[in-house]
Amino acid sequence: MGELRAPFGIDIATTLVGSGVTLLFSGLLLRYGHRFGQFTNGEMYLYAGGALFVVGLVLGIVFAIARID
CATH class of the missing domain: 1.20.5 (Single alpha-helices involved in coiled-coils or other helix-helix interfaces)
Incomplete structure (x- = not known):
């Protein structure tokens, strides 16, 4: 490679x-x-972390599929 x-x-x-x-x-x-x-600090960390995890996972899958030749 x-x-x-x-x-x-x-x-x-x-x-x-x-x-x-x-x-x-x-x-x-x-x-x-x-x-x-209306959100507690724990809830904000939970939502932000979950959103970043999902975005990172989706981008990782998309980039992995794009690299397959």
Whole structure:
């Protein structure tokens, strides 16, 4: 298997996506931030951890399928 390298365009794309996600979450917090007061810290960690786990799992599966030749 060859060396895994990311082209320059991928770096730009991930930077733009990361910035977009940050702005999206900032906007959501401004719009719906008052609703976060009803959750405990444990619930917030649970929901955030679960969401990150699911997103990571889905991306891992997609990337693994894309690498199969």
